[in-house]
Amino acid sequence: MVRTMTDNGKKTILKLEHIVKRYRTKSSFFGTHGKDVIALNQVSIKINRGEIFGLVGESGSGKTTAGRLIARLEEPEEGEIYLNGNEITALKGKALREFRRKVQMIFQDPYQSLNPQISIFDAVSEPLIIHKIGNAQSRKDSVWQAMRSVGLSPPDDFAHRYPHQLSGGQRQRVAIARAMILKPEFVVADEPTSMLDASISAQIFNILLEMREKLNVSFLFITHSLAAARYLCDRIAVIYRGNLVEMGPGDEVIENPKHPYTQALIDALPKFGYSGEVKRYQTLLRKERGASEYVGCPFFGRCKLADQIKCGSEKPPLKRLGDSHSVACFYTEPGIKANSRGKL
Amino acid sequence: MALLVVENLSVGYQTQKGYLHAVEGVSFSLEAGKSLGFVGESGCGKTTLGMALMRLLPSNGLIREGRILFDGEDLLQKTDEEMRQVRWQEIAMIFQAAMNALNPVHRIIDQIAEAILTHTPSLDKEEAYEQVRGLFQLVGLPEDRMRDYPHQYSGGMKQRAIIAMALACQPKLIIADEPTTALDVIVQDQILQETKSLQRELGISIIYISHDISIVADVCHDIGVMYAGQLVEYGARDEVFDSPTHPYTKALLSSYPTLTGEKSRLVPIPGETPNLIHPPPGCLFCDRCPQASVSCRTETPVWIEISPRHKTLCA
Numbered sequence: 001m002v003r004t005m006t007d008n009g010k011k012t013i014l015k016l017e018h019i020v021k022r023y024r025t026k027s028s029f030f031g032t033h034g035k036d037v038i039a040l041n042q043v044s045i046k047i048n049r050g051e052i053f054g055l056v057g058e059s060g061s062g063k064t065t066a067g068r069l070i071a072r073l074e075e076p077e078e079g080e081i082y083l084n085g086n087e088i089t090a091l092k093g094k095a096l097r098e099f100r101r102k103v104q105m106i107f108q109d110p111y112q113s114l115n116p117q118i119s120i121f122d123a124v125s126e127p128l129i130i131h132k133i134g135n136a137q138s139r140k141d142s143v144w145q146a147m148r149s150v151g152l153s154p155p156d157d158f159a160h161r162y163p164h165q166l167s168g169g170q171r172q173r174v175a176i177a178r179a180m181i182l183k184p185e186f187v188v189a190d191e192p193t194s195m196l197d198a199s200i201s202a203q204i205f206n207i208l209l210e211m212r213e214k215l216n217v218s219f220l221f222i223t224h225s226l227a228a229a230r231y232l233c234d235r236i237a238v239i240y241r242g243n244l245v246e247m248g249p250g251d252e253v254i255e256n257p258k259h260p261y262t263q264a265l266i267d268a269l270p271k272f273g274y275s276g277e278v279k280r281y282q283t284l285l286r287k288e289r290g291a292s293e294y295v296g297c298p299f300f301g302r303c304k305l306a307d308q309i310k311c312g313s314e315k316p317p318l319k320r321l322g323d324s325h326s327v328a329c330f331y332t333e334p335g336i337k338a339n340s341r342g343k344l
Numbered sequence: 345m346a347l348l349v350v351e352n353l354s355v356g357y358q359t360q361k362g363y364l365h366a367v368e369g370v371s372f373s374l375e376a377g378k379s380l381g382f383v384g385e386s387g388c389g390k391t392t393l394g395m396a397l398m399r400l401l402p403s404n405g406l407i408r409e410g411r412i413l414f415d416g417e418d419l420l421q422k423t424d425e426e427m428r429q430v431r432w433q434e435i436a437m438i439f440q441a442a443m444n445a446l447n448p449v450h451r452i453i454d455q456i457a458e459a460i461l462t463h464t465p466s467l468d469k470e471e472a473y474e475q476v477r478g479l480f481q482l483v484g485l486p487e488d489r490m491r492d493y494p495h496q497y498s499g500g501m502k503q504r505a506i507i508a509m510a511l512a513c514q515p516k517l518i519i520a521d522e523p524t525t526a527l528d529v530i531v532q533d534q535i536l537q538e539t540k541s542l543q544r545e546l547g548i549s550i551i552y553i554s555h556d557i558s559i560v561a562d563v564c565h566d567i568g569v570m571y572a573g574q575l576v577e578y579g580a581r582d583e584v585f586d587s588p589t590h591p592y593t594k595a596l597l598s599s600y601p602t603l604t605g606e607k608s609r610l611v612p613i614p615g616e617t618p619n620l621i622h623p624p625p626g627c628l629f630c631d632r633c634p635q636a637s638v639s640c641r642t643e644t645p646v647w648i649e650i651s652p653r654h655k656t657l658c659a
Contacts, residue, residue: 058529167616198555199596201599202611203612206610227602228601230603230607231607231610265529267533268530268532268533272558272561284530
């Protein structure tokens, strides 16, 4: 059902090049000094038009930061971001406003992302007003159409309600309608279903897939769930402590993971819906080893396969294994099964 | 004999709009050393059920009818004081968002020791500390971190401390309400495996309450699927998940993305859960059920035994 796309012959819509983002923690009242936390470390990603690109990682891995940078809610310290070939980190004024129309964001928590004092109609039409699009009648038509497209129908039933009168799933659909009403080219969806029940999440996933089919929108789908990413995404990137460790087509990354961290993630998922034998990679170290921060491989401290000298001192680059599968690990070569080393 | 037998338990809340039927006619039993998982979506009554077993409902909550037989004694007949003796000593609970359940201004060691001392006043502080040391070893926490404050712990460590606290008085039953919800998958896996091996070692019974099918499928012997306050399917894990019979269980399973197998389109469940203040007659799922017939709207569904270890509430 989901079309898989590769780099070949597809137009790039969004490109991140060597993005670095640091946050400085405040020095505390008790005298500990503030220190830098690297949220993203030399991250480069290319996303094709019409593609749903999944960014998977644990909490604190920097995945939300990446989304916020793309939506220009924050600015990177180093590196460039291109939308349709235009650099966006320096946009100002009119050009920035135009950019904001093209790139929209869907946030994680629909209980907080909607203003409780604004009716659903006003919330969905607000972007049109901000961008001065259409007149009252055409705005109403657009709102009605957007609400129908996310399954809030008949729109009359919902338009004059307020967020507290809606369920979590309905609120998230309002948030999607609001993001989609400007007909954006690129949408950042930051864990849009993590607050919702499974049956409702499936509705939201299917709405996003439909949007892609109908409007040819491209998505960055940020999630902590590999299963959700597998269902929805054409390609997946796995991020660990601000570093991309593996990137490739969804099925390929999940069925044939090459990076020890991706393998550990897959090991850790409850084995539900599996038939037959479960493959275990066992790449996670039981007891973390000491590692100096920001030197060497980011996964060095927890990796069972790590080489004390090489992995502890040098950061492995993201290198290509095949057509579109890349891994940042010294010990995965093209053709070598990464897990053959894992069996101790 | 079963450790816990619950018969026809109905719990509700008195609200401004009327009486809300949060749990209706739930019956199940749990053997010593086994684990039972309740799955269902938000609002299905699974947390209320756990709280009712501990008799820890908020002030507007009411256990309307039913029996909770723990070790042969009806917990609903006990006085508040007797119930206080049962809590923690016999039945312990791991609450939802347990990471916030620790008191930020006390050292971890003192918080766990307090639980021990409250229930065994004959011990002195040193003996209690000694027990805490044992608990730390049991749950895999480093002993040199006993004197830390909660903010010095990571999420996974806090969760382990909470488990240590639940084990402090050697309870026979632990009720774990969404024990790993806020944790990352790798930490979640470590906690679940730890709990499983502790259960084997100590022979404790555990009731897991979760919205995540994959977690209960991983750790539980028996499964109860809840919808709108009712238990709708109940039985051995393999039978319930391999051959689900209730339309809600089937719908829930097909809306759940997995990591293997055919990537078929997920099927969401249409519609909304029914109003539990004025529940409709007949089956509560019939408005969303693809197999519903006219009689489903009027007739109360009855339990059907599929096998000795599997039953379903559907006509």
